[in-house]
Amino acid sequence: MPRAFPAFCCALILAALPAWALNSGLGAPPPTVDRQTPVATVHGFIEAAHAGDYRRAAHYLDLDFLPRSEQAERGAQLARRLKFVLDRKLPIDFSVLSKSPEGDPTEPRFDQLGTILLNDVEVPIRLQRVVGSDDGALVWVFNESTVKQVDKLFDAYGPLLAETLPAVFFEKPVLGLEPWQWLGLVVVLMAGWVLALLGERVTLAFAMRLAKWTKMQWDDSLVGAGRGPLRLPYYAALLALGASVLLLPQPVHRAINQLCYSLVIIAVAWFILRFLHVTTVYLQDKVSEHAEDEGRLRSLSTQLAVLRRVLESATYIVSAALLLMQFEVVKSVGVSLLASAGLAGLVIGLAAQKSISTLLAGIQLSMTQPIRLGDQVVVENEFGTVEEITLTYVVVRIWDERRMVIPISQFLDKPFQNWSRSGSMMLGDVLLQVDYSTDIDALRAELRRILENEGRELWDGKVQGVVVLNVLEKTLSVRALVSSHSSKLFDLRCLVRERLIVFLRNHPAWLPTVRSETRGLAQGEQPTSPASAPTPRA
Numbered sequence: 001m002p003r004a005f006p007a008f009c010c011a012l013i014l015a016a017l018p019a020w021a022l023n024s025g026l027g028a029p030p031p032t033v034d035r036q037t038p039v040a041t042v043h044g045f046i047e048a049a050h051a052g053d054y055r056r057a058a059h060y061l062d063l064d065f066l067p068r069s070e071q072a073e074r075g076a077q078l079a080r081r082l083k084f085v086l087d088r089k090l091p092i093d094f095s096v097l098s099k100s101p102e103g104d105p106t107e108p109r110f111d112q113l114g115t116i117l118l119n120d121v122e123v124p125i126r127l128q129r130v131v132g133s134d135d136g137a138l139v140w141v142f143n144e145s146t147v148k149q150v151d152k153l154f155d156a157y158g159p160l161l162a163e164t165l166p167a168v169f170f171e172k173p174v175l176g177l178e179p180w181q182w183l184g185l186v187v188v189l190m191a192g193w194v195l196a197l198l199g200e201r202v203t204l205a206f207a208m209r210l211a212k213w214t215k216m217q218w219d220d221s222l223v224g225a226g227r228g229p230l231r232l233p234y235y236a237a238l239l240a241l242g243a244s245v246l247l248l249p250q251p252v253h254r255a256i257n258q259l260c261y262s263l264v265i266i267a268v269a270w271f272i273l274r275f276l277h278v279t280t281v282y283l284q285d286k287v288s289e290h291a292e293d294e295g296r297l298r299s300l301s302t303q304l305a306v307l308r309r310v311l312e313s314a315t316y317i318v319s320a321a322l323l324l325m326q327f328e329v330v331k332s333v334g335v336s337l338l339a340s341a342g343l344a345g346l347v348i349g350l351a352a353q354k355s356i357s358t359l360l361a362g363i364q365l366s367m368t369q370p371i372r373l374g375d376q377v378v379v380e381n382e383f384g385t386v387e388e389i390t391l392t393y394v395v396v397r398i399w400d401e402r403r404m405v406i407p408i409s410q411f412l413d414k415p416f417q418n419w420s421r422s423g424s425m426m427l428g429d430v431l432l433q434v435d436y437s438t439d440i441d442a443l444r445a446e447l448r449r450i451l452e453n454e455g456r457e458l459w460d461g462k463v464q465g466v467v468v469l470n471v472l473e474k475t476l477s478v479r480a481l482v483s484s485h486s487s488k489l490f491d492l493r494c495l496v497r498e499r500l501i502v503f504l505r506n507h508p509a510w511l512p513t514v515r516s517e518t519r520g521l522a523q524g525e526q527p528t529s530p531a532s533a534p535t536p537r538a
Contacts, residue, residue: 022064022132022139025071029059035139038097038111038127045142046092049083050249057083062130062144078147081154087249088157089116090125103129103140111140118156123149159246181246188242196235203230218282225274232267236260258326269319276311280304302372302389309391370411371418376486378417379406385487399490419486427463428493430480432500438476438510440466443500447480450499458492460484475512 023029033056034040041060048057058075061082066074086092092113098104103111109129115122126146132139159180177185204223211219236259243256284301371377375386377396382404388395394411396404410416419426434443444466451459463483470477480500484492504510 025068033059036101038140039099041140054079061147062141078150082150084158085153090114184246192238196231199234200231221278225278229267229271232263236263265322269315272315276308280308376419426486426489427483428489430497432478433475433512435510435513446503455495458488
């Protein structure tokens with residue numbers, strides 16, 4: 001009998017072993033629960049919690065310190081609370097977790113995700129390898145000491161209204177967000193935009209009052225340029241604040257942060273572009289008020305235009321680089337390019353040789369200024385006005401309102417005519433063929449009368465004159481010389497030509513006349529045949 005008693009006790013112990021299985025109050029874990037390695041446990045918990053399946057997520061916690069009757073309800077609650085704490089305070093780096101069932105060789109029983117500060121004390125978030133079932137299989141779960149701290153961590157970092165809203169707001173998550181988070185996100189997006197508009201108006205109104213104290217108009221225009229760009233930083237700040245209150249999952253929170261960062265970059269770039277425009281216009285207006293030399297004014301306008309293009313291009317490039325460098329894919333590509341910078345630089349340089357040379361030509365043209373905005377040029381046998389100068393091309397407005405787009409390198413490589421390079425005044429001539437009996441002084445007087453009356457809007461009052469340019473066999477070649485602005489010279493020449501022709505028509509004797517001479521035959525001279533006789537002339 002004494003020998004049978006120990007055997008009976010062992011049988012009782014073995015019969016009770018199923019009751020000692022991990023989290024026996026939760027029942028058998030679903031087949032999808034993988035707790036073989038620390039990585040699998042953390043990944044499974046995050047996936048189940050973000051999917052709203054908190055009962056499945058509870059199987060990744062050590063709940064044996066709770067009574068069996070409370071493990072199902074409290075386990076789901078603790079899993080949900082732990083999700084919020086991890087999402088807000090502890091970004092999970094799966095690379096630090098062991099992928100082996102035995103865990104970290106230096107500490108085979110534990111694996112630590114990190115620590116969270118609570119009341120000036122670092123609370124470790126740990127996984128522990130424990131017996132998971134009655135067959136003695138070992139599994140990894142969040143250990144008991146970590147689970148016991150979940151409530152305190154949730155009280156410190158959890159959502160404010162989590163325990164007061166109806167349960168429907170915490171059920172059936174969509175894309176990892178619970179209904180209350182979706183509702184809060186919509187409110188943050190809409191209210192943030194309204195508050196950003198209000199903040200922009202208040203800030204601009206205050207800044208405009210300060211700008212009115214100065215005599216310059218530049219700061220007034222600069223304040224106006226802030227309308228639009230200033231709205232985005234306010235919106236980004238409110239959006240980031242709202243996202244932190246909503247306790248969004250790490251992927252969503254990271255996306256919101258990237259969006260806020262992008263909005264700030266866009267706002268800064270937008271304001272820089274506005275600043276360049278306002279400053280360029282202000283400088284041009286300021287110089288035009290005091291500049292007496294029109295050529296100097298056009299020269300400055302050209303330099304400002306090209307400099308603005310350069311700075312705008314740099315702004316676009318830097319902004320695009322900052323936006324793209326947020327993404328890991330672009331970062332890895334950038335690192336790879338830097339690693340092979342020599343070869344990449346050579347390939348890019350050869351491929352973009354023409355583009356780079358064109359950009360450099362644009363900068364060179366702005367420095368040497370063979371052409372300026374408003375110059376009258378003759379290029380490709382077309383006369384026109386330089387209307388726009390960029391870093392890669394020049395737009396010339398042809399006299400008939402066509403636009404000729406010319407690569408900027410052509411103005412450095414090929415000859416062209418610039419009629420207003422050294423000044424706006426040009427000389428133009430009108431050639432006439434008149435009779436020898438023409439009164440040249442009368443033509444000079446008529447030219448002066450034309451310029452002082454019909455042509456007073458076209459003539460600059462500097463040069464006018466009539467000279468006999470050449471003596472031909474039967475006529476005189478007369479040249480009328482006038483001066484005008486390069487843009488008005490063609491019209492003035494046409495006017496002078498028309499009026500002088502009318503003047504000559506009123507004096508028919510001065511028009512070109514072909515004369516013939518007849519004389520009698522000498523004694524003994526035979527008349528020539530009709531074929532060889534000279535043609536009579538009128």
